[in-house]
Amino acid sequence: MKVEVDQDLCISCGACIDTCPEVFDWNEDEKAYAKVDEVPPEVEDDCREALEGCPTEAIKEV
Numbered sequence: 001m002k003v004e005v006d007q008d009l010c011i012s013c014g015a016c017i018d019t020c021p022e023v024f025d026w027n028e029d030e031k032a033y034a035k036v037d038e039v040p041p042e043v044e045d046d047c048r049e050a051l052e053g054c055p056t057e058a059i060k061e062v
């Protein structure tokens, strides 16, 4: 599983980073980004929860 954050849609709410800090982090523009190329299998469920919980649907599986 790979994910990316659409920087134009992210409103910097921080929900994805709270839900899955293994995958999401802040970048220098204070938006979320996926810091891993491949989501580790053990955090896939958390990552999907973050994806589904994003209020602006900025997180996409790629």
Ligand code: SF4
Pocket: 005, 009, 010, 011, 012, 013, 014, 015, 016, 017, 031, 032, 053, 054, 055, 056, 057, 058, 059
């Ligand atoms: S949950 Fe969505 S809007 Fe909120 S910080 Fe993450 S990517 Fe941005």
